[in-house]
Amino acid sequence: MTDISQQRKALIERVLDGAGTASQSERQVAFENIGLAEPVKALIQKVATQATAVTDRDIAAARASGLTEDQIFEIVICAAVGQSTRQYDSARAALDAAISKE
Amino acid sequence: MRLAILDKGHSFGTKALFAFIRLVTRQPTPEIIKLIGYRPDFFGAYMKKVTHEAMRGSSAWSVGDRELMAALVSRVNACEFCIKAHTAVAVRAYGDEPKVAAVLSDLEAAPISEPLRATLRMLGKLTREQTVGADDMRSVLAAGVPPQQIEDALAVCFAFNTINRLAETFAFAVPGPKAFEAGAKFLLAHGYR
Numbered sequence: 581m582t583d584i585s586q587q588r589k590a591l592i593e594r595v596l597d598g599a600g601t602a603s604q605s606e607r608q609v610a611f612e613n614i615g616l617a618e619p620v621k622a623l624i625q626k627v628a629t630q631a632t633a634v635t636d637r638d639i640a641a642a643r644a645s646g647l648t649e650d651q652i653f654e655i656v657i658c659a660a661v662g663q664s665t666r667q668y669d670s671a672r673a674a675l676d677a678a679i680s681k682e
Numbered sequence: 683m684r685l686a687i688l689d690k691g692h693s694f695g696t697k698a699l700f701a702f703i704r705l706v707t708r709q710p711t712p713e714i715i716k717l718i719g720y721r722p723d724f725f726g727a728y729m730k731k732v733t734h735e736a737m738r739g740s741s742a743w744s745v746g747d748r749e750l751m752a753a754l755v756s757r758v759n760a761c762e763f764c765i766k767a768h769t770a771v772a773v774r775a776y777g778d779e780p781k782v783a784a785v786l787s788d789l790e791a792a793p794i795s796e797p798l799r800a801t802l803r804m805l806g807k808l809t810r811e812q813t814v815g816a817d818d819m820r821s822v823l824a825a826g827v828p829p830q831q832i833e834d835a836l837a838v839c840f841a842f843n844t845i846n847r848l849a850e851t852f853a854f855a856v857p858g859p860k861a862f863e864a865g866a867k868f869l870l871a872h873g874y875r
Binding site for chain 2: 581582583584587588590591594595598600626627628629631632634636639649650652653654656657659660661663664665666667668670671672674675677678679
């Protein structure tokens with residue numbers, strides 16, 4: 581059996597709570613995709629639900645709002661990990677429910 | 683690559699490593715390597731550990747099965763770089779190009795086992811709809827997949843839903859088939875460490 585629980589926990593803790601150029605709260609809201617202000621809101625929404633739709637203009641708008649490239653790098657990573665985490669948690673809960681009612 | 687730091691912002695040692703890789707493979711540095719190699723203490727080093735465990739940790743799924751899952755998730759996310767990368771690894775791992783092509787073009791008609799088909803179907807739905815329910819999991823269990831193997835598949839799904847989003851957001855350049863062949867050879871020999 582593979583077991584990514586430790587590695588996954590370490591990844592999430594690092595990107596949310598470790599040192600970064602974006603603040604912890606900026607990283608947290610990007611991870612959750614909740615409570616963001618434009619233009620970052622539109623970028624993060626796309627990263628989470630339709631990453632193929634991200635354009636050069638979305639990145640340029642994030643830069644123009646005052647974010648550095650390092651900050652964009654960090655919040656985009658948080659958004660991607662956040663969405664994958666919600667998917668994974670949903671599937672684990674569904675599996676637990678299926679097993680308990682079998 | 684949409685961020686200049688991911689193209690040219692690496693440390694001196696990492697740049698030297700990239701130059702060495704280009705020399706040996708005679709291919710451009712893969713954009714995934716540029717992403718993983720940029721500030722690895724923030725993301726890359728951690729992501730590599732997740733991905734290596736998911737893709738090469740001991741599992742009842744073969745390496746080929748897991749690479750196929752990665753390719754299928756990438757296809758649902760329409761991530762061209764990752765589709766090509768993991769199709770190439772799956773083809774090489776199985777030694778069966780038609781099987782991989784069949785799964786990616788028509789999962790229901792592909793010549794694979796029912797447990798693998800049911801698992802891929804569930805991963806596709808999870809990736810497309812962001813969520814699955816208990817009935818979806820009951821279908822996979824009913825196809826004969828033990829819970830632990832479902833968890834193993836979900837680990838692959840987590841890794842590639844993360845990477846696909848980053849590849850698309852940062853706009854990874856998609857090289858020619860020879861680069862993916864070289865990449866597949868490397869990933870089969872060394873994994874994701």
